[in-house]
Amino acid sequence: MSREHLLSISDLGREGIEGVMQLADSFKEVARRPIPKVPTLRGRTVATLFFEASTRTRLSFETAARRLSADVMTFVASSSSLEKGESLRDTVETIDAMGIDAMVVRHRSAGVPSQVTGWTSAAVVNAGDGQHEHPTQALLDCYTIREALSEKMGRELSTDFSGLRIGIVGDICFSRVARSDVLAFSLLGADVTLIAPRTLLPPSLEGWPATATADLDGVLDDLDVVYLLRIQAERAGQVLLPELDEYHSRFGLTRERAARLRKETLVMHPGPMIRGVEIAPEAADLPGSLVTRQVRNGVLVRSAVLLRLLSGTAAGGVDASEEPGA
Ligand code: NCD
Numbered sequence: 001m002s003r004e005h006l007l008s009i010s011d012l013g014r015e016g017i018e019g020v021m022q023l024a025d026s027f028k029e030v031a032r033r034p035i036p037k038v039p040t041l042r043g044r045t046v047a048t049l050f051f052e053a054s055t056r057t058r059l060s061f062e063t064a065a066r067r068l069s070a071d072v073m074t075f076v077a078s079s080s081s082l083e084k085g086e087s088l089r090d091t092v093e094t095i096d097a098m099g100i101d102a103m104v105v106r107h108r109s110a111g112v113p114s115q116v117t118g119w120t121s122a123a124v125v126n127a128g129d130g131q132h133e134h135p136t137q138a139l140l141d142c143y144t145i146r147e148a149l150s151e152k153m154g155r156e157l158s159t160d161f162s163g164l165r166i167g168i169v170g171d172i173c174f175s176r177v178a179r180s181d182v183l184a185f186s187l188l189g190a191d192v193t194l195i196a197p198r199t200l201l202p203p204s205l206e207g208w209p210a211t212a213t214a215d216l217d218g219v220l221d222d223l224d225v226v227y228l229l230r231i232q233a234e235r236a237g238q239v240l241l242p243e244l245d246e247y248h249s250r251f252g253l254t255r256e257r258a259a260r261l262r263k264e265t266l267v268m269h270p271g272p273m274i275r276g277v278e279i280a281p282e283a284a285d286l287p288g289s290l291v292t293r294q295v296r297n298g299v300l301v302r303s304a305v306l307l308r309l310l311s312g313t314a315a316g317g318v319d320a321s322e323e324p325g326a
Contacts, residue, residue: 005124009183023304041068044101064302096120123309138180140301162189169195170229171237199240258283
Protein backbone atom coordinates (compact mmCIF):
# COMPACT_ATOMS: atom_id res chain seq x y z
CA MET A 1 0.00 0.00 0.00
CA SER A 2 1.45 3.38 -0.89
CA ARG A 3 1.88 5.84 1.95
CA GLU A 4 -0.38 8.84 2.34
CA HIS A 5 1.43 12.19 2.21
CA LEU A 6 0.35 15.83 2.52
CA LEU A 7 1.99 17.79 -0.27
CA SER A 8 -0.83 20.04 -1.42
CA ILE A 9 -4.30 21.12 -0.31
CA SER A 10 -5.58 19.26 -3.36
CA ASP A 11 -4.48 15.99 -1.69
CA LEU A 12 -7.25 16.58 0.85
CA GLY A 13 -10.18 18.11 -1.00
CA ARG A 14 -13.12 19.52 0.95
CA GLU A 15 -13.86 16.34 2.86
CA GLY A 16 -10.24 15.94 3.87
CA ILE A 17 -10.13 19.53 5.15
CA GLU A 18 -13.28 18.92 7.19
CA GLY A 19 -11.78 15.70 8.58
CA VAL A 20 -8.66 17.54 9.74
CA MET A 21 -10.79 20.30 11.37
CA GLN A 22 -12.79 17.76 13.35
CA LEU A 23 -9.72 15.85 14.43
CA ALA A 24 -8.07 19.14 15.48
CA ASP A 25 -11.09 19.86 17.72
CA SER A 26 -10.26 16.79 19.77
CA PHE A 27 -6.80 18.21 20.50
CA LYS A 28 -8.28 21.36 22.05
CA GLU A 29 -9.25 19.42 25.12
CA VAL A 30 -5.80 17.77 25.24
CA ALA A 31 -4.14 21.22 25.15
CA ARG A 32 -6.02 22.17 28.34
CA ARG A 33 -4.78 19.17 30.33
CA PRO A 34 -2.07 19.64 32.98
CA ILE A 35 0.08 17.29 30.88
CA PRO A 36 -1.09 18.10 27.35
CA LYS A 37 -0.23 14.73 25.83
CA VAL A 38 -1.80 11.52 24.55
CA PRO A 39 0.12 8.28 24.02
CA THR A 40 -1.23 7.66 20.50
CA LEU A 41 2.07 7.86 18.60
CA ARG A 42 4.38 6.50 21.31
CA GLY A 43 7.29 4.69 19.68
CA ARG A 44 6.91 6.59 16.37
CA THR A 45 9.46 9.13 15.18
CA VAL A 46 8.75 12.38 13.38
CA ALA A 47 11.74 14.07 11.69
CA THR A 48 11.67 17.76 10.80
CA LEU A 49 13.92 18.61 7.84
CA PHE A 50 14.10 22.38 7.39
CA PHE A 51 16.38 23.52 4.59
CA GLU A 52 15.05 27.08 4.92
CA ALA A 53 14.52 29.42 7.89
CA SER A 54 11.54 28.90 10.17
CA THR A 55 10.43 29.79 13.68
CA ARG A 56 6.78 28.90 14.06
CA THR A 57 6.28 26.11 11.56
CA ARG A 58 9.12 23.89 12.83
CA LEU A 59 8.37 24.49 16.51
CA SER A 60 4.67 23.94 15.85
CA PHE A 61 5.22 20.56 14.14
CA GLU A 62 7.61 19.45 16.88
CA THR A 63 5.17 20.47 19.63
CA ALA A 64 2.37 18.69 17.78
CA ALA A 65 4.44 15.48 17.52
CA ARG A 66 5.32 15.62 21.23
CA ARG A 67 1.66 16.06 22.19
CA LEU A 68 1.12 12.70 20.49
CA SER A 69 4.11 11.23 22.44
CA ALA A 70 6.10 10.69 19.24
CA ASP A 71 9.89 11.02 19.32
CA VAL A 72 11.18 14.06 17.44
CA MET A 73 14.33 14.23 15.31
CA THR A 74 15.43 17.72 14.24
CA PHE A 75 17.61 18.25 11.20
CA VAL A 76 19.06 21.73 10.72
CA ALA A 77 20.57 22.22 7.27
CA SER A 78 23.13 24.86 8.26
CA SER A 79 24.94 22.54 10.69
CA SER A 80 24.66 19.35 8.61
CA SER A 81 26.81 17.42 6.12
CA LEU A 82 25.07 19.34 3.33
CA GLU A 83 27.75 21.91 4.19
CA LYS A 84 30.34 19.26 3.25
CA GLY A 85 28.70 18.69 -0.11
CA GLU A 86 26.34 15.79 0.67
CA SER A 87 23.40 15.71 -1.73
CA LEU A 88 19.79 16.23 -0.73
CA ARG A 89 18.99 12.65 -1.71
CA ASP A 90 21.80 11.16 0.40
CA THR A 91 20.76 13.33 3.34
CA VAL A 92 17.16 12.13 3.12
CA GLU A 93 18.18 8.47 2.68
CA THR A 94 20.49 8.72 5.70
CA ILE A 95 17.70 10.04 7.91
CA ASP A 96 15.31 7.43 6.50
CA ALA A 97 17.75 4.64 7.40
CA MET A 98 17.46 5.58 11.07
CA GLY A 99 13.87 4.41 11.04
CA ILE A 100 11.40 7.24 11.01
CA ASP A 101 7.67 7.41 10.40
CA ALA A 102 7.15 10.96 9.13
CA MET A 103 9.31 13.61 7.50
CA VAL A 104 8.23 17.22 7.67
CA VAL A 105 10.07 19.02 4.89
CA ARG A 106 10.65 22.71 4.11
CA HIS A 107 12.80 23.73 1.15
CA ARG A 108 13.33 26.85 -0.93
CA SER A 109 12.63 24.91 -4.15
CA ALA A 110 9.12 23.98 -5.25
CA GLY A 111 8.62 20.22 -5.60
CA VAL A 112 11.24 19.00 -3.10
CA PRO A 113 8.75 17.37 -0.66
CA SER A 114 7.27 15.49 -3.60
CA GLN A 115 10.75 14.34 -4.68
CA VAL A 116 11.49 13.22 -1.10
CA THR A 117 8.56 10.77 -1.20
CA GLY A 118 10.64 8.71 -3.67
CA TRP A 119 13.56 8.46 -1.22
CA THR A 120 11.82 7.45 2.00
CA SER A 121 9.15 5.06 3.19
CA ALA A 122 7.99 7.66 5.73
CA ALA A 123 4.91 9.86 5.32
CA VAL A 124 6.01 13.24 3.95
CA VAL A 125 4.44 16.54 4.97
CA ASN A 126 5.14 19.67 2.95
CA ALA A 127 6.03 22.46 5.41
CA GLY A 128 6.51 25.00 2.59
CA ASP A 129 8.23 24.44 -0.76
CA GLY A 130 9.47 27.54 -2.55
CA GLN A 131 6.56 29.54 -3.86
CA HIS A 132 4.46 26.43 -4.41
CA GLU A 133 2.42 25.38 -1.35
CA HIS A 134 2.20 25.40 2.43
CA PRO A 135 -0.81 23.18 3.11
CA THR A 136 -0.73 23.07 6.92
CA GLN A 137 -0.72 26.90 7.01
CA ALA A 138 -3.92 26.86 4.95
CA LEU A 139 -5.44 24.24 7.25
CA LEU A 140 -4.71 26.27 10.37
CA ASP A 141 -6.08 29.36 8.63
CA CYS A 142 -9.33 27.54 7.80
CA TYR A 143 -9.51 26.25 11.37
CA THR A 144 -9.01 29.76 12.78
CA ILE A 145 -11.68 31.30 10.54
CA ARG A 146 -14.11 28.49 11.38
CA GLU A 147 -13.53 29.05 15.11
CA ALA A 148 -13.74 32.86 14.93
CA LEU A 149 -16.96 32.79 12.88
CA SER A 150 -18.57 30.45 15.33
CA GLU A 151 -17.62 32.68 18.28
CA LYS A 152 -18.60 35.96 16.63
CA MET A 153 -21.87 34.76 15.12
CA GLY A 154 -22.77 32.41 17.96
CA ARG A 155 -23.27 29.69 15.38
CA GLU A 156 -22.13 26.08 15.27
CA LEU A 157 -18.63 25.29 14.03
CA SER A 158 -18.89 24.99 10.26
CA THR A 159 -16.50 24.60 7.39
CA ASP A 160 -19.08 26.03 5.02
CA PHE A 161 -17.57 29.40 4.09
CA SER A 162 -20.20 30.24 1.42
CA GLY A 163 -20.79 33.98 1.21
CA LEU A 164 -17.59 34.79 3.12
CA ARG A 165 -15.46 37.44 1.39
CA ILE A 166 -11.76 36.96 1.96
CA GLY A 167 -9.15 39.42 0.64
CA ILE A 168 -5.54 38.23 0.44
CA VAL A 169 -3.31 41.29 0.27
CA GLY A 170 0.31 41.62 -0.81
CA ASP A 171 2.93 39.41 -2.38
CA ILE A 172 0.66 36.82 -3.97
CA CYS A 173 3.05 35.85 -6.73
CA PHE A 174 5.86 34.53 -4.52
CA SER A 175 3.68 33.28 -1.65
CA ARG A 176 3.12 29.58 -1.07
CA VAL A 177 0.67 30.56 1.68
CA ALA A 178 -1.47 32.42 -0.87
CA ARG A 179 -1.53 29.41 -3.20
CA SER A 180 -2.61 26.95 -0.51
CA ASP A 181 -5.04 29.41 1.09
CA VAL A 182 -6.80 30.24 -2.17
CA LEU A 183 -7.29 26.54 -2.88
CA ALA A 184 -8.56 25.78 0.63
CA PHE A 185 -10.80 28.84 1.05
CA SER A 186 -12.42 28.34 -2.32
CA LEU A 187 -12.96 24.60 -1.71
CA LEU A 188 -14.91 25.63 1.39
CA GLY A 189 -17.03 28.06 -0.66
CA ALA A 190 -15.50 31.47 0.12
CA ASP A 191 -15.14 34.29 -2.43
CA VAL A 192 -11.46 35.16 -2.63
CA THR A 193 -10.05 38.46 -3.92
CA LEU A 194 -6.32 38.88 -4.48
CA ILE A 195 -5.21 42.45 -3.79
CA ALA A 196 -1.75 43.43 -5.02
CA PRO A 197 0.22 45.59 -7.40
CA ARG A 198 0.32 44.01 -10.84
CA THR A 199 3.98 43.05 -10.38
CA LEU A 200 3.14 40.93 -7.34
CA LEU A 201 0.28 39.04 -8.97
CA PRO A 202 0.89 35.78 -10.84
CA PRO A 203 1.26 36.42 -14.60
CA SER A 204 -1.92 34.43 -15.19
CA LEU A 205 -4.78 33.67 -12.81
CA GLU A 206 -5.45 30.35 -14.50
CA GLY A 207 -5.76 27.74 -11.76
CA TRP A 208 -6.39 30.44 -9.13
CA PRO A 209 -10.07 30.31 -8.12
CA ALA A 210 -10.06 34.04 -7.26
CA THR A 211 -10.46 37.52 -8.72
CA ALA A 212 -7.79 40.21 -8.54
CA THR A 213 -7.61 43.96 -8.02
CA ALA A 214 -5.00 46.62 -7.21
CA ASP A 215 -7.56 48.79 -5.42
CA LEU A 216 -7.50 47.87 -1.73
CA ASP A 217 -9.62 50.86 -0.71
CA GLY A 218 -12.25 49.93 -3.27
CA VAL A 219 -12.86 46.48 -1.73
CA LEU A 220 -11.84 46.87 1.92
CA ASP A 221 -15.30 47.69 3.28
CA ASP A 222 -16.76 44.53 1.75
CA LEU A 223 -14.23 42.11 3.20
CA ASP A 224 -15.01 39.77 6.10
CA VAL A 225 -11.39 38.64 6.33
CA VAL A 226 -8.30 40.72 5.52
CA TYR A 227 -5.38 38.32 5.10
CA LEU A 228 -2.01 40.10 4.87
CA LEU A 229 1.18 38.65 3.42
CA ARG A 230 4.83 39.47 3.93
CA ILE A 231 6.80 40.56 0.87
CA GLN A 232 8.93 37.51 0.07
CA ALA A 233 12.21 39.41 -0.35
CA GLU A 234 14.13 36.11 -0.51
CA ARG A 235 12.13 35.18 -3.62
CA ALA A 236 12.52 38.55 -5.41
CA GLY A 237 9.27 40.03 -4.10
CA GLN A 238 10.96 43.24 -3.00
CA VAL A 239 12.82 43.80 -6.27
CA LEU A 240 9.48 44.24 -8.01
CA LEU A 241 8.37 47.05 -5.73
CA PRO A 242 9.24 50.69 -6.14
CA GLU A 243 9.29 51.80 -2.48
CA LEU A 244 8.26 50.11 0.75
CA ASP A 245 6.71 53.37 2.04
CA GLU A 246 4.59 53.64 -1.05
CA TYR A 247 3.66 49.97 -0.75
CA HIS A 248 2.55 50.55 2.84
CA SER A 249 0.39 53.49 1.90
CA ARG A 250 -1.28 51.68 -1.04
CA PHE A 251 -1.46 48.06 0.17
CA GLY A 252 -0.71 48.08 3.88
CA LEU A 253 -3.26 47.82 6.65
CA THR A 254 -2.42 51.37 7.75
CA ARG A 255 -3.75 52.89 10.96
CA GLU A 256 -6.44 54.70 8.93
CA ARG A 257 -7.58 51.56 7.13
CA ALA A 258 -7.57 49.58 10.38
CA ALA A 259 -9.85 52.24 11.92
CA ARG A 260 -12.27 51.82 8.98
CA LEU A 261 -12.74 48.07 9.45
CA ARG A 262 -16.04 46.78 10.78
CA LYS A 263 -15.59 45.43 14.29
CA GLU A 264 -16.33 41.88 13.13
CA THR A 265 -13.75 41.96 10.31
CA LEU A 266 -11.03 39.37 10.89
CA VAL A 267 -7.37 40.31 10.36
CA MET A 268 -4.92 37.49 9.66
CA HIS A 269 -1.23 37.04 8.83
CA PRO A 270 0.84 33.83 8.64
CA GLY A 271 3.89 35.48 10.25
CA PRO A 272 6.59 36.62 10.31
CA MET A 273 4.96 40.08 10.26
CA ILE A 274 6.95 43.08 9.15
CA ARG A 275 5.32 45.85 11.13
CA GLY A 276 5.28 49.12 9.22
CA VAL A 277 5.23 47.42 5.79
CA GLU A 278 2.18 45.18 5.28
CA ILE A 279 0.64 46.14 8.62
CA ALA A 280 0.80 49.26 10.81
CA PRO A 281 2.65 48.55 14.06
CA GLU A 282 -0.48 48.87 16.20
CA ALA A 283 -2.88 47.19 13.73
CA ALA A 284 -1.32 43.81 14.44
CA ASP A 285 -2.64 44.05 17.99
CA LEU A 286 -6.24 45.03 17.14
CA PRO A 287 -9.02 43.02 18.82
CA GLY A 288 -9.95 41.58 15.39
CA SER A 289 -6.39 40.33 14.82
CA LEU A 290 -6.17 36.53 14.88
CA VAL A 291 -2.40 36.34 14.44
CA THR A 292 -1.53 34.68 17.77
CA ARG A 293 -4.60 32.50 17.54
CA GLN A 294 -3.36 31.24 14.17
CA VAL A 295 -0.13 30.17 15.86
CA ARG A 296 -1.98 28.46 18.73
CA ASN A 297 -4.27 26.61 16.35
CA GLY A 298 -1.29 25.52 14.25
CA VAL A 299 -0.33 23.01 16.93
CA LEU A 300 -3.84 21.50 17.01
CA VAL A 301 -4.07 21.23 13.24
CA ARG A 302 -0.58 19.75 12.83
CA SER A 303 -1.34 17.18 15.55
CA ALA A 304 -4.39 16.22 13.52
CA VAL A 305 -2.34 15.96 10.30
CA LEU A 306 0.33 13.76 11.92
CA LEU A 307 -2.27 11.55 13.54
CA ARG A 308 -4.16 11.18 10.28
CA LEU A 309 -1.05 10.23 8.33
CA LEU A 310 0.51 7.97 10.95
CA SER A 311 -2.54 6.15 12.20
CA GLY A 312 -3.53 5.44 8.59
CA THR A 313 -7.10 6.55 9.13
CA ALA A 314 -9.01 9.76 8.76
CA ALA A 315 -11.58 8.72 11.32
CA GLY A 316 -11.34 8.51 15.08
CA GLY A 317 -9.56 11.19 17.04
CA VAL A 318 -8.11 11.30 20.47
CA ASP A 319 -10.19 9.60 23.05
CA ALA A 320 -10.84 12.02 25.93
CA SER A 321 -10.39 9.09 28.32
CA GLU A 322 -6.88 8.38 27.06
CA GLU A 323 -4.26 8.79 29.70
CA PRO A 324 -1.69 11.48 28.99
CA GLY A 325 1.51 10.09 27.53
CA ALA A 326 4.57 9.46 29.60
C1 NCD B 1 5.21 31.69 5.78
C2 NCD B 1 6.18 30.84 4.97
O1 NCD B 1 7.23 30.46 5.44
O2 NCD B 1 5.79 30.58 3.86
N1 NCD B 1 5.44 31.66 7.15
C3 NCD B 1 4.98 30.63 7.90
O3 NCD B 1 5.16 29.48 7.59
N2 NCD B 1 4.24 30.95 8.98
C4 NCD B 1 5.04 33.05 5.24
C5 NCD B 1 6.25 33.95 5.18
O4 NCD B 1 7.39 33.53 5.36
O5 NCD B 1 6.03 35.14 4.92
